[in-house]
Amino acid sequence: MNEPEKKFILIVDDSATNLAVLSQALKTAGYKVRVAVDGESAIEMLEKCAIDSTKIPFPELILLDVQMPGIDGFETCRQLKANPATTAIPVIFMTALADAESKMKGLSLGAVDYITKPFEQDEVIARVNIHWRLKQLTDNLEQQVTQRTCALQQAQVQVVQQEKLSALGQLVAGVAHEINNPLSFMVSNIAPAKEYLADITEVLRLYQKHYPAPPSDIVSKMDEMDLEFVIEDFSHLLDSMQIGTERIKDISLSLRNFARSDGDTASAIDLHETLDSTLLLLKHRLKDQGSRPAIEVIQNYGQLPLIKCYPGPMNQVFMNLLANAIDAVEEAWEKDQRPLNITISTEVLRESAIVRIDDNGLGMTEEIQQHLFEPLFTTKAVGKGTGLGLSIAKQIVTDKHGGELFCKSMAGKGTEFAIELPI
Ligand SMILES: Nc1ncnc2c1ncn2[C@@H]1O[C@H](COP(=O)(O)OP(=O)(O)OP(=O)(O)O)[C@@H](O)[C@H]1O
Ligand SMILES: [Mg+2]
Structure with a gap:
């Protein structure tokens, strides 16, 4: 939609007449035109574009005269192609040098086309149109390649990560499952252990009641182990073991939930x-x-x-x-x-x-x-x-x-x- 905005062409020529005629023709064909009268000022202008191309946009195409005072068109083209900021801008040479050698030289320097002077306006416009279109297509293609590459990289990262997760998930689920068996021995044995302890304690109390004066080695063992403390602490130990096993059960359940194989x-x-x-x-x-x-x-x-x-x-x-x-x-x-x-x-x-x-x-x-x-x-x-x-x-x-x-x-x-x- 903003196409006219973007159709920006740089003409580099030392002849004022050529500049005027070409500018007029290109403007009529819908292009925006900038001009430079020699190679140095063209390069300078493009360096300004490189500093902030949002303010001074790069041209989409350069029409470059070959014979100019100072650096000639070939050298200008060589410098533009050597600079990463300007290398992608298509260059069309304009010259009276119509011999095959000059044409070859221009094309080998990276120019996309060659227009010989004196030129036909219609032909210039037609060639400019074609190269402008080609430039658009190339830009689009490059953009698409960048986007696709980026999407591919993302997809790859995600595939790798998902594979890792699923392997990890299986491992975790396996471990959680393996823990479950031994865990259930403990969970199901704590309750009877508590009952046994209560029974043994009761028997002990009965002994103490009916035999209040046991032999001395029993008394000294009871003192040494602090029997009353052990009886009381034993049930606390069993309580905390019960809490511990409950926690392991929760964790194992969470692990299995977390690594749920029904992820799909x-x-x-x-x-x-x-x-x-x-x-x-x-x-x-x-x-x-x-x-x-x-x-x-x-x-x-x-x-x-x-x-x-x-x-x-x-x-x-x-x-x-x-x-x-x-x-x-x-x-x-x-x-x-x-x-x-x-x-x-x-x-x-x-x-x-x-x-x-x-x-x-x-x-x-x-x-x-x-x-x-x-x-x-x-x-x-x-x-x-x-x-x-x-x-x-x-x-x-x-x-x-x-x-x-x-x-x-x-x-x-x-x-x-x-x-x-x-x-
Ligand atoms: N709650 C947060 N507070 C502050 N910074 C955060 C917070 N969450 C994410 N970030 C920022 O976002 C960055 C990316 O987060 P992301 O979780 O994608 O990667 P990470 O935590 O660095 O690595 P990992 O892949 O191990 O999660 C973090 O490095 C951090 O700078
Ligand atoms: Mg993180």
């Missing part, structure tokens, strides 16, 4: 459960690390219906966002010891389920926010971040679930990620 089928799930399992898996990172206090996670859960989701990938999204939030508050604590807070809130808003993950970390500058979702973009130390977390999260939310992933951040204050999923 959507099912109606309770997002709060998914969030809770992810939090459980991150517990080791949330707790007091000695070097810093525990991170407080505030769960402001609202009412959410079951949401049709791919549970495995959705776990992955929560995991990536929460891991980033943990990194962010840790970094902020190191800087100014502010309290470490992450808030997860959920609600239904306009036919969508919203999950917000807020942190009071250091936030991000505008500059970082612009690149946030690009694959491989990271500000973290080498080996700490791969820069894939958010690009994968975004892809899972938008492409796989038809939702949206938004980020609001204030440098120094904190960040909020909002996941919006259609109900």
